[in-house]
Amino acid sequence: MIRVVLATCFALIAMPAAAIDIKEVTSPGGIKAWLVQERSIPFAALEIRFKGGASLDPEGKRGAAYLMSGLLDEGAGDLDSTAFALATEELALKFGFDASADGFSISAQFLTENRDASVELLRKAINEPRFDQSAVDRVRGQVLSIIASDEEDPSDIVSRNFAALAHGDHPYGTKIEGTAESVAALTREDLIASHKDLLTRDRMFVGAVGDISEEDLGVILDTLLGSLPATGPEMPEDAPFLLKGGETVVPYNTPQSVARFGHVGIARSDPDFFAAFVMNQVLGSGGFGSRLMDEVREKRGLTYGVYSYIALREHVNLMMGQVSSSNETVAEAISVIRDEWSKMAENGVTEDELSKAKTFLTGAYPLRFDGNARIANILAAMQFDALPIDYIDNRNAQVEAVTLEDIQRVAKRMLKPENLHFVVVGQPVGLDASN
Incomplete structure (x- = not known):
């Protein structure tokens, strides 16, 4: 009982x-x-x-x-x-x-x-x-x-x-x-x-x-x-990001290739973080409403799923994503992703995209607080990330404050299609395994 x-x-x-x-x-x-x-x-x-x-x-x-x-x-x-x-x-x-x-x-x-x-x-x-x-x-x-x-x-x-x-x-x-x-x-x-x-x-x-x-x-x-050791060992140095733009193929016997892609991103403490966060909602994290899903899946049928995300780490920050596609179509999927990266970097988002992204992000946020354990997790994570104690009260206002100009600025600064590197596992047609 x-x-x-x-x-x-x-x-x-x-x-x-x-x-x-x-x-x-x-x-x-x-x-x-x-x-x-x-x-x-x-x-x-x-x-x-x-x-x-x-x-x-x-x-x-x-x-x-x-x-x-x-x-x-x-x-x-x-x-x-x-x-x-x-x-x-x-x-x-x-x-x-x-x-x-x-x-x-x-x-x-x-x-x-x-x-x-x-x-x-x-x-x-x-x-x-x-x-x-x-x-x-x-x-x-x-x-x-x-x-x-x-x-x-x-x-x-x-x-x-x-x-x-x-x-x-x-x-x-x-x-x-x-x-x-x-x-x-x-x-x-x-x-x-x-x-x-x-x-x-x-x-x-x-x-x-x-x-x-x-x-x-x-x-x-x-x-x-109270009885735990007072101090720990020295923390690691910042991590390098050694990849330049291009593709690396890892041969693997499978009918569908999996590609992970990324380049250097943005820190959680950066003043432009919320603009980048809203931008990525439009670019790749918004499910069927995102540009990557629309262009790679809905319009061309190249994948069941594609997404991008801001990877926040203690020692390096990246802008990342992943896509799966058949060996015959993964090269095209990669090309479309690069194109969308370029379009966002050059033009930012539309007023309608910005409005929908804000509505989703501010509406979804309260749903996180659905139990004692999840709230305790959020409290510890806020401290871990050096967020202020009033962050929950102000978070949605920071999302709402993002403007079209903010996103255009951060997109130009952050999205570098020429720096995107794709690591592809499979037997992709049209990609050189020697890259």
């Missing part, structure tokens, strides 16, 4: 963006967090993020952060894997641990009546992971299975090759899961070291939402995080 109650909590708690009142809380031990109180249902969610992530994997240890993330709920303190799983189920507690290229995240959702026991179990997972060899070997096997499966996935192959060609020896140049060789060589000591390096108080951001007071949150913060 308790699991049904928790599932109901997940489904019911949602808030309109305008109603979100964020408070900054500082624990007795000096740990800061952002809190949104919602006392109507006895349930709360925590999101904890640490900067660094898989980019902090030491040389030769690629995959350490990813493997470590899969082991924090595989036993902690005096509880082995089975006992930890049983305790989690009995408390109707939901955990999540995840490594990304730039961060490490911990998610937790728990009922108020089980809060103390839930916090204690989470404390053990964060501070006292066991890394039992049996669990390490089992989770390692799961990671190796993922790596082996990805080796035969054209979408993963194109992503892997684009990253390697674009970023070279930087951590961004390899998958966060590592390679079969690097993962097989990881030891328990490597995972302990990764845990120590990634979970540090100097790079930590916390969002909390639900039935919890400021005082109780302060106690929870010190309990969960």
Whole structure:
């Protein structure tokens, strides 16, 4: 029955963006967090993020952060894997641990009546992971299975090759899961070291939402995080972008080619970011209303899907996209994409396109706030990205403030069709595999 109650909590708690009142809380031990109180249902969610992530994997240890993330709920303190799983189920507690290229995240959702026991179990997972060899070997096997499966996935192959060609020896140049060789060589000591390096108080951001007071949150913060190392290792340098305009073909026996494309983009902190954001809504992220979908799919039938996006990273920012097309038509699809890149760079967008993009972006934004866990995630992400505490209140106004002149300016500055590089996996007709 308790699991049904928790599932109901997940489904019911949602808030309109305008109603979100964020408070900054500082624990007795000096740990800061952002809190949104919602006392109507006895349930709360925590999101904890640490900067660094898989980019902090030491040389030769690629995959350490990813493997470590899969082991924090595989036993902690005096509880082995089975006992930890049983305790989690009995408390109707939901955990999540995840490594990304730039961060490490911990998610937790728990009922108020089980809060103390839930916090204690989470404390053990964060501070006292066991890394039992049996669990390490089992989770390692799961990671190796993922790596082996990805080796035969054209979408993963194109992503892997684009990253390697674009970023070279930087951590961004390899998958966060590592390679079969690097993962097989990881030891328990490597995972302990990764845990120590990634979970540090100097790079930590916390969002909390639900039935919890400021005082109780302060106690929870010190309990969960107060004993973590104060500082972590040096962060990586900025990543290079080594690709110039053109195409690279990766031969692969498949009837349909997959192409990933991109060039240098724009930072989240750039004054022109919102203009670029709205511009891309028109160019490639607007589904069937976007120019790329209209020109590549609707008018020419060259693909089922094509999209572009602004890729924001800690150490490099890119303007990216992807398309799939038959081997016979992918060269034409690439040509059309370059043409649309050029048209947008030269002419910007129309008044009608701008109006529709603003309507969609401002209307869709409140839909993100559809549960305690998602709101907690947003709060932690805002801090991670150095956004102000009133960002939610002002975000739509910043979208509405974008003008045609703003987009024309940023499009000329940002979109460089001559710099677009396409990495194509397949047997494309009309593209030279030697490029």
